[in-house]
Amino acid sequence: MEKFDELKARLAEISDLVRAxxxxxxxxxTYxxxxGTAARSEQLATLSKLAHQHFISDEIGDLLEASAQETEGMDYGSDEASLVRVTRRDYQKARRVPSELVAELARVTTLATETWTQARAQANFSLFAPHLERIVALEIRLAEALGYDERIYDALLEQYEPEMKTAQVEAIFAEIKPQLVQxxxxxxxxxxxxxxxxxHRSYDEQAQWDFGVEIIKSFGFDFQRGRQDRSAHPFTTxxxxxxxxxxxxxxxDFLSPALFGTFHECGHALYEQGVSPALARTPLDGGTSLGLHESQSRLWENLxxxxxxxxxxxxxxxxxxxPRQLADTDLESFYKAVNRVQPSLIRVEADEVTYNLHIMLRFDLxxxxxxxxxxxxxxxxxxxxxxxxxxxxxPPDDTQGVLQDIHWSGGMLGYFPTYALGNLISVQLWERIRQDISDLPAQIESGHFEALRAWLREKVHQHGRKFTPVELLQRVSGSxxxxxxYLTYIQSKFSDIYDL
Known part of the structure; x- marks a missing residue:
């Protein structure tokens, strides 16, 4: 396994550049x-370019071919065979993209993110528009470099949800939209x-923080291997x-954003913390797709x-x-309050029934x-x-409209559908979890999440990117x-809450 070991060593160095x-x-x-934005844009451009150049080198290609021979006959799901298989797929895609384009995307999106923050604060889209024009042009170049058979969106969607096509997303949306609207x-x-x-009463921010930390600790977030900070738009890295x-x-004056945003990001973090240590500093370290990743955040946030x-x-x-804010509210009233259904302007504050409609409109645009x-x-x-x-x-202004999400400033066109896919996947996984952990409701009512976390770690998290999302979902759920x-869950839950 001489060449395989050499490949791992080279990939580890490239991973270090990406993680830096x-x-x-x-x-x-955050801080x-x-x-520092201008200098940061050049730093990120340099690191991104170097990582890409090293990855697409002929040396990596030669090591991949040699490693494929050394790992031939190994079990499909072994760490070794998976590393070669997944890295070859990544390598073939990356070779299509010029390193200069990678650098320019890093540079432009870094500058755009800072401008987006200012534009959002001022509710002024015109500040951000020139940056977004440049990003859209670069994303089109990226899609053309990656290649696609049917729709240009396919190439960008593939980055976040491998093997998923635009037409498939459209079919899913066509299936769920009528029932959600009804x-x-x-x-x-x-x-x-x-x-x-x-x-919508007054809630001390530090007390909100402390309660959120209490919850995510009970979920299993390890503060010895992670931390929480504040940002304009919640995220996990x-x-x-x-x-x-x-x-x-x-x-x-609104309890839900921090509360459920913290739960949501914790779900992402548990996935990342649950990846097998053996996969660290390799292309297998991370979630298999953003749809699977969002399934974890939405599972902990909603289910x-x-x-x-x-x-x-x-x-x-x-x-x-x-005590003062909640003295007049009983458990059932509070449970219904956090599940109230009402069309809203802000995606991250949307209820479970209307949330996917937010995704559909972004997908269209x-x-x-x-x-x-x-x-x-x-x-x-x-x-x-x-x-x-x-x-x-x-929307009364751009802040509550087109400027509410950070994604486009980061060049993440093609990302949004994964939120809706994550909603569907979360319930599909939940059905299997309920079969395997029969007393899960009782465990949750007693504040215990160890069995749930262990199930997710064994079935989903530890594998990192070893399997495609299609393969992983089939392995775990059987279909x-x-x-x-998802539709059955939504109908049942909210028919109960609203006595329909």
Whole structure:
């Protein structure tokens, strides 16, 4: 295994460059002073270019071929065979992309992210528009370099959800949208049955922080191998399974954003912390797709964190931290409040019924941008029109509209569908979990998550990127991606809450 060992050593060095860039990216969104943006953009461009150049070298190609021969006959799921198989796939894609384009994307998105922060604070899309125009042009170049058979969006979607096509996403959305819209209409006729005013009282930010930390510790987030900070938009990043960072944000007069945002990012972090240590410093270290990754965040945020059983245990503890705010609200009323369904402007604050509608409108707009059917300067108006079409609302300003998400400033066109896919996958996994852990509801009601976390670590997390999302979901759930479990869950849960 001489060549395989040599390959691992080279890949470890490349991983170090990638992770070093990730540290700088984390710092930019948490502690870097705004004046450091220009220098940071060059630093990230340099690191990204170096990592890419080293990875696409002929030397790596030769080592991959030699390693393929050395690992021939090994079990498909072995670390060795998986490393060669997955890295060859990555290598073939990366060779299509010029290193200069990689550097330019890093440079432009770093500058754009800082400008997005300013534009969002000022509700002024025109500040951000020139940066987004450049990003869209670069993303089109990237898609052309990667190649695609049908739709340009396919090439970008593939980066986040391997083997998924635009047409498949459209088919999934076509299947779930009518039922979600119908359910939302039925609920709208019974809005008086749920009141969430309790969530909009004054809540001390430090007390919110402390309660969130208490919860994610119980979920299993290891603060010896991770930390939490604040940022304009919550995110998770990891530099190894032993160094995973999450962020959150707070509103003093709205309890939900920090509460469920913290649960959400913890789900991502548990995935990263759960990857087998043997895969560290290799291309296998990380989630197999963003859809699988989002399934973990949405599972902990919604299937656990918005469940009646969860609040049966934790609501008394929340009342201890906020006795004045919660004195007049019983458990059942609070459970219904955190699950209230009402179309909203902000995606990260959306309820489970309308959340996927937010994703659909972004998916539509991204396709239009990439296919030349929509210009960047037309985006605010197009956004508002889509929000009216899908949610029946009109954003009062760009901050609550087109500027609310950080993703486009980071060049992440093609990412948004993975949130919806994650919702579907989370419930599909949950059905299997319930079969394997028969007393899970009782465990959650008693504040115990060890069995759930262990199941996820064994079935999903430890494998990193060894299997494609299609392979992993088939292995774990016994079937390909299905919408029916998700739709059944949504219908059942909210029919109960709203007595439909």
């Amino acid at each position: 860039a990730a540290v700088l990216g984390w710092d930019q969104q 870097m002073p705004p004046g 359910l939302a209409r039925e609920i709208a006729e019974h809005q008086d049955r749920v009141d969430d005013a309790v969530l 990891g530099f190894s399974p032993d160094d995973v960072r999450i962020t959150t944000r707070f509103e003093s 656990v964190g918005r469940s009646r059983g969860f609040w049966t245990f934790f609501y008394p503890r929340l009342q201890e931290r906020f 991204e396709n239009a941008l990439l296919e030349g059917k929509l210009r960047v300067k037309e985006l605010p108006q197009a956004w508002n029109a889509k929000v009216e079409e899908y949610l029946g609302l009109t 390909a991606l299905q919408a029916e479990p």
